[in-house]
Amino acid sequence: MSRSRLHRAGGVRNNNAPAPVVKRLSLYLRGLEKLADQKIEEVSSQQFARSLRLTGAQVRKDLAYFGQFGRRGVGYRVGPLIETLRHILGTDKTWNVVVVGAGNLGRALLRYKGFAKKGFRLVAAFDIAEAKVSVRVGRIRVYRLKDLDRIVRKYAVKLAIVTVPAEAGQSVTDILCAAGVMGILNFAPTMLDIPDGVAVAPVDLAAQLEQLSFQVAGAKVKG
Amino acid sequence: MSRSRLHRAGGVRNNNAPAPVVKRLSLYLRGLEKLADQKIEEVSSQQFARSLRLTGAQVRKDLAYFGQFGRRGVGYRVGPLIETLRHILGTDKTWNVVVVGAGNLGRALLRYKGFAKKGFRLVAAFDIAEAKVSVRVGRIRVYRLKDLDRIVRKYAVKLAIVTVPAEAGQSVTDILCAAGVMGILNFAPTMLDIPDGVAVAPVDLAAQLEQLSFQVAGAKVKG
DNA sequence: CTCTGTGAACGACTTCACAGCA
DNA sequence: TGCTGTGAAGTCGTTCACAGAG
Numbered sequence: 001m002s003r004s005r006l007h008r009a010g011g012v013r014n015n016n017a018p019a020p021v022v023k024r025l026s027l028y029l030r031g032l033e034k035l036a037d038q039k040i041e042e043v044s045s046q047q048f049a050r051s052l053r054l055t056g057a058q059v060r061k062d063l064a065y066f067g068q069f070g071r072r073g074v075g076y077r078v079g080p081l082i083e084t085l086r087h088i089l090g091t092d093k094t095w096n097v098v099v100v101g102a103g104n105l106g107r108a109l110l111r112y113k114g115f116a117k118k119g120f121r122l123v124a125a126f127d128i129a130e131a132k133v134s135v136r137v138g139r140i141r142v143y144r145l146k147d148l149d150r151i152v153r154k155y156a157v158k159l160a161i162v163t164v165p166a167e168a169g170q171s172v173t174d175i176l177c178a179a180g181v182m183g184i185l186n187f188a189p190t191m192l193d194i195p196d197g198v199a200v201a202p203v204d205l206a207a208q209l210e211q212l213s214f215q216v217a218g219a220k221v222k223g
Numbered sequence: 224m225s226r227s228r229l230h231r232a233g234g235v236r237n238n239n240a241p242a243p244v245v246k247r248l249s250l251y252l253r254g255l256e257k258l259a260d261q262k263i264e265e266v267s268s269q270q271f272a273r274s275l276r277l278t279g280a281q282v283r284k285d286l287a288y289f290g291q292f293g294r295r296g297v298g299y300r301v302g303p304l305i306e307t308l309r310h311i312l313g314t315d316k317t318w319n320v321v322v323v324g325a326g327n328l329g330r331a332l333l334r335y336k337g338f339a340k341k342g343f344r345l346v347a348a349f350d351i352a353e354a355k356v357s358v359r360v361g362r363i364r365v366y367r368l369k370d371l372d373r374i375v376r377k378y379a380v381k382l383a384i385v386t387v388p389a390e391a392g393q394s395v396t397d398i399l400c401a402a403g404v405m406g407i408l409n410f411a412p413t414m415l416d417i418p419d420g421v422a423v424a425p426v427d428l429a430a431q432l433e434q435l436s437f438q439v440a441g442a443k444v445k446g
Numbered sequence: 447c448t449c450t451g452t453g454a455a456c457g458a459c460t461t462c463a464c465a466g467c468a
Numbered sequence: 469t470g471c472t473g474t475g476a477a478g479t480c481g482t483t484c485a486c487a488g489a490g
Contacts, residue, residue, distance in 0.1 A: 014441065018459065022437055026430035030412060044471060052414065056471085057461060064473055072472045073468040089433045090440030097432070108331035109428070114412065118429040119436075158439055159432060183435030185428075189253060189337065191275060199438040201431045205332070205408075206341040207249035208424045209320070209382060210312045212406030213342075214245055215422040216381055217313030218237065241481065267449060279449085280483060287451055295450045295489045 012088055017065035024062055027052055029085045035078050044075035091119035096155040098181075100172050101164035102127035102142045105187060109161060110137040123155045128168075145175065152179040159183045166190040235311055240288035247285055250275060252308045258301050267298035314342035319378040321404075323395050324387035325350040325365045328410060332384060333360040346378045351391075368398065375402040382406045389413040 046056035070076045086092040099106050102125045125142045133144050160181045169188035183199045269279035293299045309315040322329050325348045348365045356367050383404045392411035406422045
């Protein structure tokens, strides 16, 4: 394909890329942002891949799922590619996000600065414990669960972070989905039943440690 | 293989299973623990798989990487399989773990009860900020970074959780590896250089939200 | 008959290798 | 020459389907 209209327009293809590719897009974006901090304006797939412990071919093929962003003989322009990836990932616009569960983890996430830099704005938190309700964590207020529907609609919230105990995970999820939330970052160590069209990203911290345990204990067997 | 010595001894094969299989092992363990809570003692691969949104064949094949644990015509015994999976994952013994970085996230993890249930004991935390040093978070004390080597050796710590800013990730990692840590759960949004034999599990929370953003924004295009 | 364990078939992702453009 | 974009080849994981045990 030579100098397609798509390329000139800066358009983005979406040939339903495999999930692993989309996962790496986030990694690429982070890597590119680091290069931009270093005032590096151009990078070849090879150079860039090395810093991520991948291969140039993989970077090129991954990006090619979405369009033609490189320049032959040169490489990729860092700034424009950052813009493009943000557009693909949908983070060129700001997302309002709520946190359900104002326990230790929930409060820590409410204070975490990293989300804002990536285009996510935490707008409210929710908890069932009266003691936690109405207080502020950082700038964000903790509401009663019964206010969830109202607030989610008011701020057009599409993404939620769930940090409640496993037992409460499903009921909270039902409330979120009913209110129109379309994506859930789930820290509750339980499987959530969700309607079609809603996405869940599970994060099981204990399971992550288990994986390390396996690798460390297993290495002993081999070596 | 019929009634092998391996099976009767309750031994565990390790035919270097693929990473996705090992990842699911943690999921299986969680699911089985839930069944055990419900006093369910036996389960077929089919039944079990349904609750995890997988197929029976996949569950059977995954487990078969490590041995023969089922009974034909019956299914799997929940209790013994839990023991087996813990043994495979290395969590039948307790691991001492340290947390480096006593910011919001680090402190939240220090208070998180879920680790203990899975065989991980947090023994100490570390931070560079003098204001955070010497205080206790829950039962765990926060030490100066210069005490890390001593403490890690004293408690034979092999696993660490890193919750420092991206810029500090690498230097903290070097100190951990020098002290003998073999596995790092990394919340710092940066790529860590580690010696051979050391394992890293990266957890990029902002990237997880990006994945949801992609799915939610992308769904709009299709539907 | 039920359900496991497992080769064989299939499909998905990655790597290779090179044509084509700058 | 240098580097991208991409079919073709190869590898890895999943699903199928059935023999065999209980």
